[in-house]
Amino acid sequence: MAVLVLVCAMASMAGCSPASAIDVIRLPGRHVLCPPMLGQGFIAETALGRDLAPGEAVKIVCGRA
Numbered sequence: 001m002a003v004l005v006l007v008c009a010m011a012s013m014a015g016c017s018p019a020s021a022i023d024v025i026r027l028p029g030r031h032v033l034c035p036p037m038l039g040q041g042f043i044a045e046t047a048l049g050r051d052l053a054p055g056e057a058v059k060i061v062c063g064r065a
Contacts, residue, residue, distance in 0.1 A: 002026060003027040003060065003062055004018060004024055004025065004062075005024070005025040005026075005027065005043065005059075005061075006024055007022045007058055008022060008056070008057060008058075008059060009055055009056060010056065010057045013057055013059065016057075016059045025048070043058055
């Protein structure tokens with residue numbers, strides 16, 4: 001499983017995908033399970049969550065690598 005962190009405009013969160021994201025971050029390593037808390041923990045440990053511009057939001061996406 002691959003875990004991606006997508007930074008998207010809040011206005012387009014419904015269509016937020018790796019292709020439409022402002023920024024895409026692939027979490028290091030391979031994860032067999034993809035619990036939502038994994039991504040939240042990553043965000044909490046970085047400046048990413050604190051440094052989002054107004055109108056930006058983060059979405060965690062799990063899928064095959």
